[in-house]
Amino acid sequence: MMQPLRRILQENSQCKYYHTAYAANAKLALGSVQIDKMVIDETYADITTTLNEICSCSRMVSAAIENHRTIDDYTEIALKNLVKSINGFRQSCNRLYDFIQKKTKQRDTTMNDLPLQDSPTMEPSLIDDDSPCEKLVSQLGNALQHCSELLPDNLQLLKKKVRKSKQISPSDLVLSHVDIMILLARMHFQISIEDTYQQAYEYLATAEQLCTDTGFSTGYRWLSGEFYAMGAKMAAESMFSTARYPLRKACVLLEKDHHRINTDSGRLQLCKRYEILGTCCQKDGRFEEAVKAYRLALKRLPACSIEEFVKYHNQLAVTHMIDRHPFVPKLIDRFLRTSIIDPNQESLTLASEIMDLSSLDSAQRCIIQECELKVIHFLSLKMDLSKLESTLVNSLLHHYSAKDYPIRRAR
Structure with a gap:
């Protein structure tokens, strides 16, 4: 059955989209089977011919799209199957x-754990340095x-359909x-080779542009995750300047996914990414950028996370609350430390002035201020922060009455 189709593809460059799409579909399916077999058997197989035919069929599909003015039901089904095959591949x-x-x-x-004199002589395999693994990738x-490259072209073809597909x-x-x-981007990125970074970024930038052109905001979330994975690897290797x-x-891409950041889990995820960015900037000596990142982290911190932290304010001491839910006080600590250390900081803003505390009562807000006071008190051993300490203490004494909160007032 494939022989006539192969002859058409070879002899007629003006063949219909339907035929080229199914030819590409068949080659992609074959490639998927061969690749999966390599993984299952853990052995290398030369699939160069199949991969070359996939590239050739892809070019034929692109050429056929240029000459295709309308999309009928058969073309639509062929397109659907082609996209499924691309996803499978x-x-x-x-x-x-x-x-x-x-x-x-x-x-x-294994090689690092073995003594040098005991290292075995290994036969060439799929993962050896001299194996065809690099060529295969x-x-x-x-x-x-x-x-x-096929997908944006097919997207333009789909727009030619009169009714919604x-x-x-x-x-x-x-x-x-x-x-x-x-x-x-993952395949190209190698943390030990700086020259690979730019190409990986360009792959992600291409996808970002298509998301922007089509208004597909969900795609920003996945691109954000890949950028974060790269930056986290760099930060883990103390490459703070490169990781910024x-x-x-x-962070910027996740901000664009409005559906995601309008949820508590999305805001918390964005908050944590800003926190890591701030820590990276701080360790790189860029205190102004670190303060901005921490400030954005505090703004994105969802109210439910703050409420969970201060939930047992009438039952537990602040130190126990910090031990149970350390994220919020840790973020406050990092923001205040960086703000105070930054030599270019003109005025100091407290974390409680940035966070969304509208859902908290006065006693719960005092818990946040107590966390700030702990940080300020520790830093006051190295510098004069008496005015700021006095401001926080007076605010706490105003709310902690001798009748309602005798222990906290005395402390």
């Missing part, structure tokens, strides 16, 4: 790449790049494109 590539990464780490750990990246939505194509760009860009980009 991307998932298989992802599994293979994760497998290679896992086996490489295991090999490196490069070939997979090339095939994925062709697949990613019942088979596939434009967001499906954009999400597939985002997933492929993220995988390409991907961490800041992770």
Whole structure:
């Protein structure tokens, strides 16, 4: 059955989209099977021919799209199956790449644990330095790049349909494109090679642009996660100056996903990313940027997290509350320390003035001020903060009456 289709593809460059889409569909399915077999058997197989045919069929589909003016039901079904095959191929590539990464780490750990004289002579395998692994990853990246270029073209084709498609939505194509760009960025990014950073960023920037053009805000969340993963790896290696860009980009992209940041979990996630960005800037000696990041973290801190922290204010001491829920007081601590240390800071703003405390009563707000007072009291051993201490103490004494809060007032 495939022989006539292959002949058409070879002899007629003006073949219909329907035929080229199904030819690409078949090659992508074959590639997925071959890749999955490599992972299952843990052995290398030369699939260069299949990957080259995937690239060739992808170019044919793009050429057919240019000559395709309308989209009928058959074309729509072909497009749906093509997108499914692209997703399946991307998932298989992802599994293979994760497998290679896992086996490489295991090999490196084993070799490091063995004494040099006891290191075994290993046979070439899928993960050896001299194996075709690097070439295979490069070939997979090339095939994925062709697949990613297909999706925006197919998105334009889908717009030619008079009525809304019942088979596939434009967001499906954009999400597939985002997933492929993220995988390409992961495959290209190597923390030990600085030259790989820019190309990885460009892959993610391409996906970001498509999300912007199509209004697909959900895609920003996944791109933010990949930027954050890169920045976190750099920060873990004490590459604080280099990590600032991907961490800041992770925060900016997550801000764009309005649906996500309007939820408590989304705001908390964004808050934690700003906190890590602030810590990275602080360790890099950029105190002004760190203060801004911590300030944004305090603004994004959801009210439910603050309420959970001060929930047992009538039952527990502040120190016990801090031990049970350390995130909020830790963020307050880092913001105040950085603000006070920053030599360019003209005036000091307290964390309680930035946080959303509208849902708290006066006693619960005092818990936040007590956390601030602890930080100020500790820092006052190194510098004169008596005025700020007095302000906080007077505010606490105003709310802690001798009748209602005798112990806290005395302390």
